[in-house]
Amino acid sequence: MSYSLNEIASLSKRAARGAGYDWGLADEAARAVRWLSARHLPGPEALARLLALQDGADISGLVPLDVQGNWAGSSGHLCPVGTGATLSDCAFLMDAGHEISMSNVRIPLLLLPFVADIACQCSVPAEMRFGGTSCATDGISLQTSQQTALAELAATSELAEVIIAISAETGFDSDPVIRGSMSGEAQAGLKRFAGRTYAPATESSRLLGAGAGTSDND
Amino acid sequence: MAVQTESEMKVAPRDPAQVMRLARLGSFHQSRLSFMRQLTRRMQSEHCAFSRPKFAMDDAGVGHAVYSAEIGGRTYSLVAFAHDLPDAQRSDRVIAEAWDATFTLFDGVPADDDIDRLSRNVPVQEAGRVTAHELTVSRANRSVRLWNHVVDALAAGQQPDADQIDAVGYLMRTTAVYGSGKLGAADREQIAGRPEFESPFQAEMLTVYLIRWFVRDLVQHMARAKGGAEAVTLDPLLARRLGIGNSTGLGMAPFLINHPVLTNNWIAARENAIARVRSLQRAETSELALFENLLARSAISVERWSTSHPLQAGGVKQLDRDLQRLRDRIVDKPLTGSDPWNTIYLWTEENLGLEAQECLASLMLEPYGALVDDLCGCMSADETAFERLRGDMKVSELAARIEEIYGWALETDWADHGEIARAWYVSAEKLEPRLGERFEEPIEPYEQPLAPARDIARLHGDLAGWAGDETVAAFVLRHPEHRHAVRRVQVVSRAPYAEIRDNTISAEVLPIDMLRCKLSFFGAVHFDPRSDRWVRICMFGNAPYPEELARGDADTWPYPDIAASPG
Numbered sequence: 001m002s003y004s005l006n007e008i009a010s011l012s013k014r015a016a017r018g019a020g021y022d023w024g025l026a027d028e029a030a031r032a033v034r035w036l037s038a039r040h041l042p043g044p045e046a047l048a049r050l051l052a053l054q055d056g057a058d059i060s061g062l063v064p065l066d067v068q069g070n071w072a073g074s075s076g077h078l079c080p081v082g083t084g085a086t087l088s089d090c091a092f093l094m095d096a097g098h099e100i101s102m103s104n105v106r107i108p109l110l111l112l113p114f115v116a117d118i119a120c121q122c123s124v125p126a127e128m129r130f131g132g133t134s135c136a137t138d139g140i141s142l143q144t145s146q147q148t149a150l151a152e153l154a155a156t157s158e159l160a161e162v163i164i165a166i167s168a169e170t171g172f173d174s175d176p177v178i179r180g181s182m183s184g185e186a187q188a189g190l191k192r193f194a195g196r197t198y199a200p201a202t203e204s205s206r207l208l209g210a211g212a213g214t215s216d217n218d
Numbered sequence: 219m220a221v222q223t224e225s226e227m228k229v230a231p232r233d234p235a236q237v238m239r240l241a242r243l244g245s246f247h248q249s250r251l252s253f254m255r256q257l258t259r260r261m262q263s264e265h266c267a268f269s270r271p272k273f274a275m276d277d278a279g280v281g282h283a284v285y286s287a288e289i290g291g292r293t294y295s296l297v298a299f300a301h302d303l304p305d306a307q308r309s310d311r312v313i314a315e316a317w318d319a320t321f322t323l324f325d326g327v328p329a330d331d332d333i334d335r336l337s338r339n340v341p342v343q344e345a346g347r348v349t350a351h352e353l354t355v356s357r358a359n360r361s362v363r364l365w366n367h368v369v370d371a372l373a374a375g376q377q378p379d380a381d382q383i384d385a386v387g388y389l390m391r392t393t394a395v396y397g398s399g400k401l402g403a404a405d406r407e408q409i410a411g412r413p414e415f416e417s418p419f420q421a422e423m424l425t426v427y428l429i430r431w432f433v434r435d436l437v438q439h440m441a442r443a444k445g446g447a448e449a450v451t452l453d454p455l456l457a458r459r460l461g462i463g464n465s466t467g468l469g470m471a472p473f474l475i476n477h478p479v480l481t482n483n484w485i486a487a488r489e490n491a492i493a494r495v496r497s498l499q500r501a502e503t504s505e506l507a508l509f510e511n512l513l514a515r516s517a518i519s520v521e522r523w524s525t526s527h528p529l530q531a532g533g534v535k536q537l538d539r540d541l542q543r544l545r546d547r548i549v550d551k552p553l554t555g556s557d558p559w560n561t562i563y564l565w566t567e568e569n570l571g572l573e574a575q576e577c578l579a580s581l582m583l584e585p586y587g588a589l590v591d592d593l594c595g596c597m598s599a600d601e602t603a604f605e606r607l608r609g610d611m612k613v614s615e616l617a618a619r620i621e622e623i624y625g626w627a628l629e630t631d632w633a634d635h636g637e638i639a640r641a642w643y644v645s646a647e648k649l650e651p652r653l654g655e656r657f658e659e660p661i662e663p664y665e666q667p668l669a670p671a672r673d674i675a676r677l678h679g680d681l682a683g684w685a686g687d688e689t690v691a692a693f694v695l696r697h698p699e700h701r702h703a704v705r706r707v708q709v710v711s712r713a714p715y716a717e718i719r720d721n722t723i724s725a726e727v728l729p730i731d732m733l734r735c736k737l738s739f740f741g742a743v744h745f746d747p748r749s750d751r752w753v754r755i756c757m758f759g760n761a762p763y764p765e766e767l768a769r770g771d772a773d774t775w776p777y778p779d780i781a782a783s784p785g
Binding site: 002003004005006007022023024025027028031059060063064067082085086088089090091092117120121178179195197198199200201202204205206208209210211216217218 | 305308309310311312313350359361362363398399400401402403404405406407408465467468605607610643644645646647649650651652653654655659660661663664667690691692694695698700701702703704705749751752
């Protein structure tokens with residue numbers, strides 16, 4: 001079903017918060033999902049899977065212990081949102097030769113938008129390499145030639161090893177669109193988490209929390 | 219009249235520390251930079267064509283209609299549905315489920331199957347969905363007393379009473395105008411590249427403009443249905459006085475906080491315009507004449523501004539007195555000398571209340587379209603450019619920015635219950651945004667991030683334990699709970715008018731101040747608070763209808779014409 005990018009982002013933010021992310025990381029999750037959706041990639045589905053996996057988990061165990069050397073989490077896994085945010089923050093470390101290697105990244109499709117951040121910040125294409133293939137972006141667009149690699153990435157639950165680097169790729173001919181889609185299952189999953197951020201309605205909250213407290217028949 | 223460059227400006231834009239206080243933001247007035255004014259100027263200068271392809275209403279006023287406007291070479295159509303709403307179901311709140319009228323703005327001219335699809339979705343609003351062919355979705359309720367009075371009068375062959383019209387100002391009021399992808403409508407990016415939509419909220423303003431036309435036609439239709447041959451046409455001068463009301467509450471209040479870059483751009487545009495005019499060395503006779511004419515007309519507008527809210531009523535009374543003092547001052551010391559605008563502006567700062575200061579600040583811009591209207595092009599924002607954290611910033615610089623911009627927040631005692639008495643949250647009941655009492659209701663676990671001052675004070679506290687040359691990237695890796703606050707400081711460092719420099723969760727906060735600020739940029743007048751968190755306003759009151767745009771001046775319509783009164 002067709003959705004606006006804003007609706008998808010808004011639901012994603014509330015869902016991430018409902019699953020226990022701090023507001024700043026919930027923003028990042030929403031931004032990542034929006035980026036993917038605008039490129040025909042199953043962002044909402046990826047987030048729904050991630051949140052189901054990590055519901056209530058302590059994010060501090062799922063982000064890099066150290067940004068020097070190999071990036072690994074103390075839990076043995078890396079959250080793509082927390083790690084992606086860190087990757088974006090560390091764009092200043094990326095120069096032509098520098099590579100960041102990461103271990104055991106969950107739902108790695110969600111890392112791609114943050115690789116795009118690297119490309120935007122450094123004004124050069126960047127790529128994520130995994131399992132003998134790679135996906136590159138100039139920050140805005142992708143390559144139609146990498147449809148297979150993207151499909152593989154979208155289907156992967158966890159990557160044992162990922163390398164992020166500046167890319168020598170050219171020909172970014174797959175441009176973003178201004179519309180998204182979301183499966184019924186993904187939407188239901190995200191709504192369930194988002195529902196945790198809404199306060200249960202009570203009579204007194206209805207009377208005092210909003211409105212004028214007067215009749216609207218005037 | 220010479221146009222000055224920024225470097226020649228003698229008077230700098232006002233300091234954000236002065237402007238970004240809720241009491242002042244809550245006293246803002248519409249100006250020529252307001253979004254409604256931008257729309258009417260465009261419609262007039264482009265000689266936009268209007269048509270009404272459909273008007274299918276029964277005698278009970280139930281049915282649908284299509285109103286089209288051709289702007290920028292493209293056609294946009296309001297699809298309106300009118301309903302027979304029982305009084306008991308009428309509510310302006312988000313939790314309402316039925317309305318007197320519902321609308322959508324269609325990108326193009328709708329075909330029959332579009333109208334069919336829309337008829338199944340638009341009348342139920344949030345319970346339905348629209349597509350990327352729809353730009354906005356909205357709904358409106360009648361002002362019951364005025365509606366009945368106007369229908370009855372016209373049906374009986376008489377004109378309605380002008381005083382009753384002025385007391386309310388509108389026959390219908392919208393209770394939401396949704397755009398930007400809500401309910402599945404088109405995202406803003408889809409239309410932002412079109413010149414007619416480059417400025418903010420133009421699609422929403424066009425929607426309301428067309429709604430006003432529809433409402434005039436509908437009330438006329440109802441009068442004819444009731445009175446038959448006896449019914450008369452509403453006098454155009456009375457019709458002109460009618461705007462479309464709007465009833466707004468907490469759904470809009472978080473907007474300023476959630477869109478800091480946009481807020482900055484709106485306010486910076488107005489502040490720069492004010493500074494340009496204040497920097498002028500002299501005023502031409504014609505410019506002074508226009509200003510004085512509009513000042514006199516503003517006084518009429520203030521006379522027609524009715525509200526029962528004690529704070530606002532007091533403010534209106536004082537504004538009325540202050541405008542008289544301002545007019546007396548100008549007679550006493552005419553603005554024919556040098557630096558006339560800066561002189562009179564500084565005098566109002568010394569002598570008059572906030573409402574009058576902001577009223578003058580806006581009025582001063584009126585004769586100077588050629589000098590300031592280019593700032594309209596600076597009011598949009600690409601917020602994506604600000605979404606990435608700058609991880610390489612040093613902890614010491616972040617702390618310094620906080621101390622510079624949020625010093626007042628660092629001095630607030632955030633442990634004092636009075637300072638954190640409130641919490642913003644979203645209710646499970648139709649997702650209505652609410653403001654509750656933190657210590658009296660179990661809402662704290664659901665608190666939305668709408669207290670930047672408190673959050674930034676907490677951030678500053680934790681920064682103290684870090685070496686100054688550490689990076690922000692390292693800090694947020696260990697403190698993810700401060701990520702949103704860090705990003706906010708970085709945004710506000712580059713956007714001086716982005717932050718409200720007041721506590722948004724204190725026991726005394728007035729959400730209506732936030733509402734008024736945003737609504738003043740829409741171009742609203744006659745702010746009528748109904749509580750500390752609910753306000754009614756009027757939009758497009760005195761504006762020309764489509765057939766009137768071609769004649770006369772489309773730009774000074776917010777100022778009621780002194781001479782115009784029905785015969």
